Amino acid sequence: RAEKELQAGEARYRSLVLAMAEGVVFQDERGLITAVNPAAAKMLGRQAESMLGSTSVAYEAIRGGGIPIPAEELPWAITMATGAPQADVMLGSRKPDGSLVWLSINTQALDDGVAHAPFAVVTTFRDVTEQRRIQQQLELVSAALDCASDCAFMMDEGRIVQANQGACRSLGYSKEELVGMTIFDIDPLLT
Numbered sequence: 001r002a003e004k005e006l007q008a009g010e011a012r013y014r015s016l017v018l019a020m021a022e023g024v025v026f027q028d029e030r031g032l033i034t035a036v037n038p039a040a041a042k043m044l045g046r047q048a049e050s051m052l053g054s055t056s057v058a059y060e061a062i063r064g065g066g067i068p069i070p071a072e073e074l075p076w077a078i079t080m081a082t083g084a085p086q087a088d089v090m091l092g093s094r095k096p097d098g099s100l101v102w103l104s105i106n107t108q109a110l111d112d113g114v115a116h117a118p119f120a121v122v123t124t125f126r127d128v129t130e131q132r133r134i135q136q137q138l139e140l141v142s143a144a145l146d147c148a149s150d151c152a153f154m155m156d157e158g159r160i161v162q163a164n165q166g167a168c169r170s171l172g173y174s175k176e177e178l179v180g181m182t183i184f185d186i187d188p189l190l191t
Helices: 002-019 038-043 076-080 131-149 165-171
Strands: 023-028 035-038 088-093 100-111 118-127 153-156 157-162
Touching: 023 038, 023 076, 038 118, 076 088, 076 100, 076 118, 100 131, 131 153
Parallel strands: none
Antiparallel strands: 023 035, 023 118, 088 100, 100 118, 153 157
16 A cells, blocks of 8 residues: 555645746766656756756856856756755756757755765756746946936836936936836926
8 A cells, every 4th residue: 555655645746846837857976867747847948858967067057157067066066966955046058959948947966865865856947948038138228228318218107117317317216216106206296
């Protein structure tokens, strides 16, 4: 009976990992990939079977600006070395076709429950390529807005979300003070 319950529990967890939209990778203490779900393989542009037995070092990982990440600084390696989980670590990974995917990575050590020495790491990640692209575009727009000498705002639902230096000089507020205000907060007599 205990064996059947154990098998049922394993089947539930396996089904859960397979069904997840988030990428999941298990690595042993040497960094060898022992399990990978379909979402992880798809995000990385690889076949799940081809990933088994390889290490994440086999895949180019970079920081912003294209700087390669040394193997010992990869999130799974830090967790394996320290036992400490890593949360929301941003890195880029080059796919076989040359394209770059940006990932937000979380890691968790699996330990023996006695000495609490990690014997494996589970890594989960999600594709944040589009969010990163949008953030970069917003930063460009913000920089361009700041260069304008005229008073300029970016607004959302009637509230200021960004103001340029021209607005600060003209109105006598700091950017921090302007964010969240409405035009009527600045001039109550406007109609």
